Amino acid sequence: MGSRVIQLTDIHLVPRQQRVSKVLDTYTLFEQAIEKIADDLPRLGQVDAIVVTGDVSDHGDEESYRDFHAIISRLNLPYVVIPGNHDKREAMVSAIDGLSVCRETGELNSVYPLDAFDIIALDTVIPGSGAGALSANTLAFLESALATDVEKPALIAMHHPPFDSGIQFMDNIGLKGRDEMARILAQSPREKRVICGHLHNSIVCNIGNATVLSAPGVASSFLTDYRDDAPVGFTQDPGGYMVHDWSHGFRSTYVSLSRHGGLFAF
Numbered sequence: 001m002g003s004r005v006i007q008l009t010d011i012h013l014v015p016r017q018q019r020v021s022k023v024l025d026t027y028t029l030f031e032q033a034i035e036k037i038a039d040d041l042p043r044l045g046q047v048d049a050i051v052v053t054g055d056v057s058d059h060g061d062e063e064s065y066r067d068f069h070a071i072i073s074r075l076n077l078p079y080v081v082i083p084g085n086h087d088k089r090e091a092m093v094s095a096i097d098g099l100s101v102c103r104e105t106g107e108l109n110s111v112y113p114l115d116a117f118d119i120i121a122l123d124t125v126i127p128g129s130g131a132g133a134l135s136a137n138t139l140a141f142l143e144s145a146l147a148t149d150v151e152k153p154a155l156i157a158m159h160h161p162p163f164d165s166g167i168q169f170m171d172n173i174g175l176k177g178r179d180e181m182a183r184i185l186a187q188s189p190r191e192k193r194v195i196c197g198h199l200h201n202s203i204v205c206n207i208g209n210a211t212v213l214s215a216p217g218v219a220s221s222f223l224t225d226y227r228d229d230a231p232v233g234f235t236q237d238p239g240g241y242m243v244h245d246w247s248h249g250f251r252s253t254y255v256s257l258s259r260h261g262g263l264f265a266f
Contacts, residue, residue, distance in 0.1 A: 007241060007242040009159075051155075051244075053158065120142065131160070156195070
C-alpha cells in the first residue's frame with residue numbers, strides 16, 4: 001500500500017494588499033499556487049496530506065496564519081505545518097488547530113502516521129534568529145520516533161536544511177545539530193527521506209544514510225550562485241512544489257507552479 005504527500009514551503013504570507021520587500025504579493029502568489037495544485041490533483045492520484053515546511057508567514061502574525069488556513073483548506077486535504085525562522089510559534093498555535101506543543105520548550109515536534117510511512121515533523125526554530133538548531137529535546141524526539149515501528153519508512157520534515165547549500169547568505173543562517181542528526185539517522189534501520197525548505201531552491205544531498213532534499217519556494221526563488229561575493233536577494237522566477245510518495249521505495253518529484261503552454265503530441 002502506498003502513500004503520497006505534497007510538500008509546500010516558504011510561502012511568506014502577509015495579509016492581502018501588503019507586499020514582502022515591497023515587491024512580492026505573497027497572498028496572491030499563494031492563492032495561485034493552490035489553484036495550480038487543485039488543477040494538478042487529478043493527475044497526481046490519491047494525495048494523503050500536504051506538508052508545509054516552514055516560513056508559512058513572513059512576519060508571524062495571526063492574520064496571516066488564518067489566511068493560510070482559509071486558502072489551503074480549498075484543497076480539502078489534511079495538512080501538517082512545521083515552523084520556519086519567519087514563523088512565530090505562539091501565533092501559529094493560536095490560529096491553526098491540531099499543532100502538538102511541547103509543554104517544556106514550546107517546540108512543535110510531531111509524528112503523523114500514514115499507511116505507508118510516518119511523517120516525523122521537527123521544529124528547528126531559534127526564536128529571534130534566522131538560523132536554526134536541532135535542540136537536545138528535538139534530537140531526542142527524532143531518536144525516539146525512529147525507534148518505533150522500525151519496519152515502517154519515515155519521511156522526516158523540517159525547515160532548515162541539514163547541509164551546506166553553497167549559497168553563502170543562506171549557509172550563514174544554517175542549522176546547528178546536524179552532525180548529531182546524522183548519527184541518529186545512521187543508527188536507525190528504517191528507510192528514511194529528509195525534506196526541508198529555507199533555500200527557495202531544490203537541492204539534493206545525503207546525510208546519515210538518508211537522502212535529504214530541499215523544496216523550491218512558493219513566494220520566490222534564490223539563485224544558485226556559489227561565489228563568495230554573491231549578491232543577497234531573491235528572484236520572482238516561478239517556484240514549485242514537491243510530491244513525495246512511497247510504494248517500493250521513496251520517490252520525490254518536482255512540479256513547477258508555472259502554467260504550461262499546452263501538451264504537444266510526439
